[in-house]
Amino acid sequence: MKDRLKRRSLYLIGMMGAGKTTVGQILAQRLEYRFFDTDHLIEQLTGETIANIFATEGEEVFRDLETQVLGQLSAYLSCVVATGGGIVLRRKNWGFLHQGVVIHLDLPVEQLYTRLLADTNRPLLQGVNPLEKLQELYAQRQRLYAQADLQIAVDSTDTPEAVADRIFEKLPEILRPPVSPPSVQE
Numbered sequence: 085m086k087d088r089l090k091r092r093s094l095y096l097i098g099m100m101g102a103g104k105t106t107v108g109q110i111l112a113q114r115l116e117y118r119f120f121d122t123d124h125l126i127e128q129l130t131g132e133t134i135a136n137i138f139a140t141e142g143e144e145v146f147r148d149l150e151t152q153v154l155g156q157l158s159a160y161l162s163c164v165v166a167t168g169g170g171i172v173l174r175r176k177n178w179g180f181l182h183q184g185v186v187i188h189l190d191l192p193v194e195q196l197y198t199r200l201l202a203d204t205n206r207p208l209l210q211g212v213n214p215l216e217k218l219q220e221l222y223a224q225r226q227r228l229y230a231q232a233d234l235q236i237a238v239d240s241t242d243t244p245e246a247v248a249d250r251i252f253e254k255l256p257e258i259l260r261p262p263v264s265p266p267s268v269q270e
């Protein structure tokens with residue numbers, strides 16, 4: 085049981101651009117865990133890019149695929165999973181996420197914007213004012229991201245390695261089994 089607890093998978097959540105995919109790969113290497121990215125798995129499953137799925141099928145179909153892929157991953161131990169930023173939106177997904185340890189990478193919206201300025205792979209930011217859209221999404225999702233087991237505040241000066249290190253250092257306290265109260269002698 086104790087061992088099972090230790091090998092719980094780690095799920096990275098947070099806004100697009102926070103570094104989940106980049107940091108997740110480094111963290112998985114450090115832990116010698118397998119790495120999965122839900123967006124990448126959806127692309128493998130469908131043979132389509134995320135942008136194409138949004139364009140041709142719409143967001144709901146993408147969200148269904150996301151839930152399907154996450155459900156399959158939740159059966160595994162010892163994985164680091166980088167999720168898509170909107171995974172927190174569906175209540176059902178939280179049942180899967182809580183099979184493991186949920187870690188929120190939190191980067192200020194202005195810095196997300198700088199990182200994603202030249203990016204064309206995030207369909208939700210195309211054809212709109214990207215800063216306003218990021219602000220809107222963050223406002224909608226903030227209380228959901230707050231439900232993570234571990235909050236990691238990230239700054240533009242943090243390298244991906246430094247972020248992975250910070251998570252790594254926090255893991256012992258997060259993975260420690262709950263202490264049961266001492267039995268009282270009558």
Ligand SMILES: Nc1ncnc2c1ncn2[C@@H]1O[C@H](COP(=O)(O)OP(=O)(O)O)[C@@H](O)[C@H]1O
Nearest residue numbers: 099100101102103104105106107199242243244
């Ligand atoms: N710590 C970091 N410092 C600088 N750039 C980063 C950092 N982490 C990620 N990036 C860059 O920011 C962009 C978004 O990162 P990504 O890992 O795809 O984020 P997410 O998966 O959360 O959307 C990529 O261009 C990536 O290279």
Ligand SMILES: O=C(O)C1=C[C@@H](OP(=O)(O)O)[C@@H](O)[C@H](O)C1
Nearest residue numbers: 099100101123168169170206207
């Ligand atoms: O925030 C979102 O709703 C999305 C985030 C993206 O993943 P990243 O968070 O890895 O960019 C991707 O799943 C899709 O474009 C939708």
Ligand SMILES: [Mg+2]
Nearest residue numbers: 104105166167
């Ligand atoms: Mg990603």
